[in-house]
Amino acid sequence: MADLADVSILVLGAGGLGCEILKNLAMQGIPDIHVVDMDTIELTNLNRQFLFRESDIGQSKALVAARFINEKNIMGLGGRPVVVTAHFQDLTLLDRKFIERFTLIVSGLDSIEARRFMNMQLVRITFESRFEKCIPFIDGGSEGLKGHCKTIIPGFSACYECSLDTLPAKIESYPLCTVSNNPRLPEHVIEFLMSVQWAQQHPDRDFDFDSKEDLQWLMDEAHARARQFNIDTSKLTPQFVLGVIKNIVPSVASTNAIIAAQCCTEVSKLLYNEYDIGEAPNFLVYNGDDGCFAYSFVHERVSTCLVCRESIQ
Amino acid sequence: MLKLRQLQKQKQEQARQNGTIPAPGNAPVSACQLRLRKDLASLDIPPCVSIDVSECESNSRLYINITPDEGYYKCGHFKFCATFKDTYPIEPPKVTLLSKIFHPNIDLQGNVCLNILREDWSPVLDVQSILIGLLMLFLEPNATDPLNKVAADVLAANPHQFRRDVATSLRGGQVNGQWYDRVI
Numbered sequence: 001m002a003d004l005a006d007v008s009i010l011v012l013g014a015g016g017l018g019c020e021i022l023k024n025l026a027m028q029g030i031p032d033i034h035v036v037d038m039d040t041i042e043l044t045n046l047n048r049q050f051l052f053r054e055s056d057i058g059q060s061k062a063l064v065a066a067r068f069i070n071e072k073n074i075m076g077l078g079g080r081p082v083v084v085t086a087h088f089q090d091l092t093l094l095d096r097k098f099i100e101r102f103t104l105i106v107s108g109l110d111s112i113e114a115r116r117f118m119n120m121q122l123v124r125i126t127f128e129s130r131f132e133k134c135i136p137f138i139d140g141g142s143e144g145l146k147g148h149c150k151t152i153i154p155g156f157s158a159c160y161e162c163s164l165d166t167l168p169a170k171i172e173s174y175p176l177c178t179v180s181n182n183p184r185l186p187e188h189v190i191e192f193l194m195s196v197q198w199a200q201q202h203p204d205r206d207f208d209f210d211s212k213e214d215l216q217w218l219m220d221e222a223h224a225r226a227r228q229f230n231i232d233t234s235k236l237t238p239q240f241v242l243g244v245i246k247n248i249v250p251s252v253a254s255t256n257a258i259i260a261a262q263c264c265t266e267v268s269k270l271l272y273n274e275y276d277i278g279e280a281p282n283f284l285v286y287n288g289d290d291g292c293f294a295y296s297f298v299h300e301r302v303s304t305c306l307v308c309r310e311s312i313q
Numbered sequence: 314m315l316k317l318r319q320l321q322k323q324k325q326e327q328a329r330q331n332g333t334i335p336a337p338g339n340a341p342v343s344a345c346q347l348r349l350r351k352d353l354a355s356l357d358i359p360p361c362v363s364i365d366v367s368e369c370e371s372n373s374r375l376y377i378n379i380t381p382d383e384g385y386y387k388c389g390h391f392k393f394c395a396t397f398k399d400t401y402p403i404e405p406p407k408v409t410l411l412s413k414i415f416h417p418n419i420d421l422q423g424n425v426c427l428n429i430l431r432e433d434w435s436p437v438l439d440v441q442s443i444l445i446g447l448l449m450l451f452l453e454p455n456a457t458d459p460l461n462k463v464a465a466d467v468l469a470a471n472p473h474q475f476r477r478d479v480a481t482s483l484r485g486g487q488v489n490g491q492w493y494d495r496v497i
């Protein structure tokens with residue numbers, strides 16, 4: 001047990017999933033926890049991100065989550081107090097030396113690009129240290145009533161990139177001919193504006209999701225186009241339009257709790273040597289859409305994987 | 314973490330015995346770039362297609378030249394631009410035709426209606442699938458789900474007239490009051 005007091009874990013994301021993961025790890029007594037998140041707290045987060053209160057709105061998620069847990073004065077493994085350190089920043093800017101100091105990394109992100117980035121960093125750390133260093137990466141994901149947990153041992157078991165082909169298409173899209181000529185739904189109108197008309201009117205730049213003017217352009221054009229095709233404009237509220245362009249799937253507290261629990265169980269199994277690398281099921285999928293269903297299986301490493309394949313030097 | 318540390322030791326021991334050490338197979342570029350390079354390395358290009366890598370402004374833009382050797386568009390030179398964002402291959406590249414064409418599935422601005430570039434895209438598809446998809450558009454233009462309605466109506470009503478209209482447009486002529494780019 002001696003080395004358990006030296007365990008340090010980096011948590012990626014302090015959103016719905018991240019809050020649950022942080023709470024679980026703290027209650028498990030992990031003494032040194034770091035969390036990185038560049039988002040600030042919004043009113044709509046409060047129904048499921050239980051470490052935040054109304055008075056925290058506008059503040060950094062990472063900082064508030066860390067403060068909340070630190071104020072509880074939890075005693076951790078080896079008699080060390082649980083301390084959470086916050087990093088209010090973009091995780092793709094974390095430097096390699098910083099990442100290397102952790103025992104494990106647990107992610108509760110919603111961005112595939114950020115996961116691909118971290119996966120690649122960790123695989124390279126294993127290879128470049130000639131297997132001296134190996135930092136397991138436990139990746140949780142939740143979308144509506146569905147979720148997954150992947151346990152990646154870089155250099156030993158399937159990496160995130162190995163399973164990329166199994167990801168569902170990220171955005172629901174409609175045939176171009178339908179959205180151009182026969183739009184029937186408000187979604188068709190928005191998709192036409194975003195994938196055709198924007199580029200025609202603004203060939204020099206991409207749509208800026210944070211720009212008030214760009215969103216106003218979208219709202220105005222959407223109403224005009226909907227009227228042109230006799231589509232009901234009452235659905236075209238700013239919330240609806242944002243939901244369509246950002247592909248917002250409702251985040252469900254129970255899914256987050258289930259996936260976070262699975263991630264933290266994987267942490268325990270690794271720390272307490274109850275995990276047979278290469279033999280234990282490394283991927284779990286959960287589906288609460290229709291009843292409640294979870295399935296775990298071994299995802300084999302892909303020998304041609306662009307990130308973790310080996311060349312012999 | 315004892316079990317993992319033991320495995321790491323084993324791996325290092327093996328390496329010492331064999332005198333070899335596994336290393337990553339690739340230079341540190343983004344995963345999207347790696348995938349794109351792999352796509353390009355494994356291309357099996359039909360004779361009527363060429364890819365301009367020399368004209369690449371950045372690593373994530375490709376120019377695809379197609380000169381169909383049969384069908385309505387035989388001998389026309391068509392240049393497409395494919396832009397790959399760092400979300401590739403989770404999201405498809407954006408593909409546009411750079412010249413004005415009279416075609417039921419490509420509009421006058423060069424937007425292409427091809428299912429695998431939108432609703433039927435999947436990360437298992439690659440640059441090769443896109444080449445084949447674009448080629449099929451020239452061999453079998455499809456009038457049932459049109460992007461250019463005028464062209465689709467002509468094709469559906471009178472294929473002979475469509476053939477004449479396409480020939481006119483390829484030479485840079487005018488069809489239904491619209492001038493086209495000369496591509497022959």
Ligand SMILES: [Zn+2]
Pocket residue numbers: 158159160161162163302305306307308309
């Ligand atoms: Zn891999």
